[in-house]
Amino acid sequence: MDHCKETGNRLRIECHFDDPADQTNEEIVLQLPTFRSCLRVKAIESRRFAHFMSTNIFIALFSGILLVWRRRKLAAAQYRRMARRIGLV
Structure with a gap:
């Protein structure tokens, strides 16, 4: 599409060709632009x-949930190690 090379954005337009002098000759086919x-x-x-x-919101939520899960998992492992050293287990 030649009309989209600059930005890639296009806008749909409606064009109607009404020429009363040329309605008798139906062999002429005009192609009007549909986008600009x-x-x-x-x-x-x-x-x-x-x-x-x-x-961005999805990535932030996923990262936050992953961060909380990882912190809890590391804290639980640290508590277990500490309990083993103290002799509670």
Whole structure:
């Protein structure tokens, strides 16, 4: 697509060709553009932002859960070692 090379963003447009003088000759087929290039499309940018934010939130939650699990596991191992040294086990 030639119209998307600059940014990759495109905006859907509706074009209608009404020429009353040329309606008798139906052999002429016009191809009207259905998309145009634009710097930003609000819907695409907001979707990308939402995807970015949800990915960051998921990674943060996963990392936090993993951190808490690891700390508890290391603390439990340390308590067991300490109990063995003291002779409680």
